[in-house]
Amino acid sequence: MFLATVYTHLAAFHLPFMQLLQSKGYEVHAAASSDQGRKEEVEAIGVRCWEIPFSRSPYSLKNWRAFRELGRLFKACRFDLIHVHTPVASFLGRYLARVTGQGPVLYTAHGFHFYWGASLRNWLLYYPAERLAARWTDGLIVMNREDYDSAVKMGFRPGKNLFYVHGVGVDLKKFAGGTGSINIRERLGLGKNDIVVTCVAEFSTVKNHAFLLEAWSRFIARTKDTSLWLAGDGYLRPYFERLVLEKRIGRVHFLKFCRDIPQVLQETDIFVLVSRREGLPRSLMEAMAAGKPVVASNVRGNRDLVDHGRTGFLVELDDVEGLVGYLELLARDENLRLALGRAGREKIGDYSLDKVLAEMDAVYSRYLPG
Structure with missing residues (x-):
């Protein structure tokens, strides 16, 4: 299962990785909101897509509905691996994966929203959320050195459950x-x-x-x-x-x-x-x-x-x-x-x-x- 807030993110960055897993014989699913389009691009490569009405804003009430619908999906289906992306979907997805007994959860941080120079509001909201969600994360993937250092400070162990990857790749x-x-x-x-x-x-x-x-x-x-x-x-x-x-x-x-x-x-x-x-x-x-x-x-x-x-x-x-x-x-x-x-x-x-x-x-x- 690939999980993100919107399908535009999955279509823009993750199709090659879905196809990689398909080539190994795995059935690949995806869950996100299609409000911004591009869901059909994910479906076109044979991925089973689920509509979950996430909002990018962590303050939106739509995320309560998304939480309920994702919870129902996770109770109905068990996934051998869940790969989560984007702040809102990754937080809710990691929690629900843990309480519903899913397989391991990988989280790719495409840039922590707390960072050197970020606003106090970002630090007060996103840093505690990531510290909390770390206990529901089996593996963390980062793509820049500042996030790597932050992950180490949060208790992730390089080579054990922390992995540095060179972005999403360029053809x-x-x-x-x-x-x-x-x-x-x-x-x-x-x-x-x-x-x-x-x-x-x-x-x-x-x-x-x-x-x-x-x-x-x-x-x-x-x-x-x-x-x-x-x-x-x-x-x-x-x-x-x-x-x-x-x-x-x-x-x-x-x-x-x-x-x-x-x-x-x-x-x-x-x-x-x-x-x-x-x-x-x-x-x-x-x-x-x-x-x-x-x-x-x-x-x-x-x-x-x-x-x-x-x-x-x-x-x-x-x-x-x-x-x-x-x-x-x-x-x-x-x-x-x-x-x-x-x-x-x-x-x-x-x-x-x-x-x-x-x-x-x-x-x-x-x-x-x-």
């Missing part, structure tokens, strides 16, 4: 090069020598688009023949579309939610991600796999991927002039862009999907019967 072949049938630059009326800066991220407060756009407005005042591509969806997208128009921030293109991210990255010169927090961002890994230099906020997860000055640059949160400076440096120096891109692609080999599948196979083998 390196998809980002190796070549061009698709769509020429995005041509459609947008850009020249082949224009410098394209791209951010692929959900439009939310966490991804910090306001910071990026403030820096961009200063950057374009000093440069020409540059464009910013914003790819992604999210509840704040309409707000930022209006902001760009009202403040007349030039050379910004909102790409409609696009599944052809490899093509977007092939036509990109510089990738930027200035999130306020991360676990281990796949968009950053994909940009590095495509051989692009990156500029990222100096936060957990980003720090694990970006070697400052070798594969890209790390900028402090809300250091607008620092971000502008790194963008200017990369925009005017093609050789630097190419050198950083090559180094990034070399580093991201450790995060390839094949390697991560092997890491997860080893973890699953510890807990699955026979």
Whole structure:
């Protein structure tokens, strides 16, 4: 059983791991809310899907209903292994798995919501919850060094019930090069020598688009023949579309939610991600796999991927002039862009999907019967 708050999470990150278990002869189930779509993608690979009406907000009353329905499911079915993800679903799922006598429970922390620099509210809510849920967790999987250290402090034992895995994996072949049938630059009326800066991220407060756009407005005042591509969806997208128009921030293109991210990255010169927090961002890994230099906020997860000055640059949160400076440096120096891109692609080999599948196979083998 794969359990998460929403099916969008399972469809985006976990299909290869479901298929790994299917290839070994296991029947795979999934449970989540389909409010945001993509449930059909999970069903399409032969996974038995259950509808559990979780809400991402830990304060939502919908989670009481989800708790009851998941409890009924666990009383009716016993699973040999349950792999939980995302804060709300993982907390409720771990408790119910223990009280209903399920098989072992693995929990992947895609970035603890308590971390260095997090709000007091996050620490007061999520840290005690994770300490409590640790007693219902047979194995914890983390994907960055800060979370690994936090897990050790909570009593997890490396190699026993604590495992470091290199994220959710990147299919390196998809980002190796070549061009698709769509020429995005041509459609947008850009020249082949224009410098394209791209951010692929959900439009939310966490991804910090306001910071990026403030820096961009200063950057374009000093440069020409540059464009910013914003790819992604999210509840704040309409707000930022209006902001760009009202403040007349030039050379910004909102790409409609696009599944052809490899093509977007092939036509990109510089990738930027200035999130306020991360676990281990796949968009950053994909940009590095495509051989692009990156500029990222100096936060957990980003720090694990970006070697400052070798594969890209790390900028402090809300250091607008620092971000502008790194963008200017990369925009005017093609050789630097190419050198950083090559180094990034070399580093991201450790995060390839094949390697991560092997890491997860080893973890699953510890807990699955026979």
